[in-house]
Amino acid sequence: MVNLKKKALEIRKDVIEMIFHAKTGHTGSDLSCTDILVALYYDVMNIDPRNPDDPDRDRYIQSKGHAAEVYWAVLADKGFIEKEELKTFSAFGSRLIGHPNNKVDGVEMNTGSLGHGLSIATGIALAAKMDNKSYHTFTLLGDGELAEGSVWEGAMAAAHYQLDNLTAIIDRNGLQITGASEDVMKVEPLANKWRAFGWEVIEVDGNDIHALSEELHKQPVDGKPTCIIAHTVKGKGISMAENAAGWHHRVPNQEEYDQAIAELDMQLEALANE
Numbered sequence: 631m632v633n634l635k636k637k638a639l640e641i642r643k644d645v646i647e648m649i650f651h652a653k654t655g656h657t658g659s660d661l662s663c664t665d666i667l668v669a670l671y672y673d674v675m676n677i678d679p680r681n682p683d684d685p686d687r688d689r690y691i692q693s694k695g696h697a698a699e700v701y702w703a704v705l706a707d708k709g710f711i712e713k714e715e716l717k718t719f720s721a722f723g724s725r726l727i728g729h730p731n732n733k734v735d736g737v738e739m740n741t742g743s744l745g746h747g748l749s750i751a752t753g754i755a756l757a758a759k760m761d762n763k764s765y766h767t768f769t770l771l772g773d774g775e776l777a778e779g780s781v782w783e784g785a786m787a788a789a790h791y792q793l794d795n796l797t798a799i800i801d802r803n804g805l806q807i808t809g810a811s812e813d814v815m816k817v818e819p820l821a822n823k824w825r826a827f828g829w830e831v832i833e834v835d836g837n838d839i840h841a842l843s844e845e846l847h848k849q850p851v852d853g854k855p856t857c858i859i860a861h862t863v864k865g866k867g868i869s870m871a872e873n874a875a876g877w878h879h880r881v882p883n884q885e886e887y888d889q890a891i892a893e894l895d896m897q898l899e900a901l902a903n904e
């Protein structure tokens with residue numbers, strides 16, 4: 631059994647390494663959803679890195695594609711790709727570009743043009759029903775992304791087709807590239823919106839990895855897709871980046887990098903002493 635909290639801290643370190651060395655990346659966005667990816671990949675999803683095309687595998691579509699670094703770090707740690715390859719992130723000719731790329735084993739779909747993931751996931755979940763397959767489809771959306779109208783088309787269709795084999799997770803950190811999501815485009819009352827669209831809605835602390843995992847393991851309501859509103863902190867784990875919209879796409883300088891790694895190491899140490 632993987633220690634999920636420890637794994638999430640190690641993945642956060644990988645993310646900071648990648649961004650610092652490549653001098654590009656979405657620091658705040660990655661750290662916000664790290665616990666969500668770790669819960670899915672280490673505790674919830676039925677996937678096998680040795681058989682990435684298994685027709686019965688669970689599917690994951692990362693609609694907030696810009697948080698690619700955390701996705702690459704998880705896929706490498708799980709063994710879908712070599713850990714060495716992380717060093718090529720964003721370099722000329724690398725497969726590991728700034729958004730998910732399905733040339734890489736484990737990636738179902740190229741994403742990053744926001745607003746598409748839910749409709750893709752809806753189609754995949756509908757295909758499972760048509761093919762009598764029991765796999766589950768998960769998709770991760772940013773909260774800023776909810777301003778895209780296509781998200782709501784997907785939401786409507788998933789409920790219409792009664793896709794209880796689909797879970798959409800909203801990384802509800804309250805921020806997006808230009809500021810607070812409620813200032814840029816109001817999404818509240820968010821849970822009510824999803825309920826009105828016919829979804830079962832669960833709210834959880836998205837940085838409490840065990841609480842999150844527990845919700846993800848719950849049996850879905852018959853005939854209803856599930857929306858998990860994961861309340862998160864953008865930049866979680868590194869004090870300078872927490873709740874700071876400016877860190878959406880910011881790269882740490884040497885001093886900030888040193889501090890970030892030191893803070894993550896301190897959290898690892900505290901965890902070891904628990």
Ligand SMILES: [Mg+2]
Nearest residue numbers: 773774805806
């Ligand atoms: Mg956000």
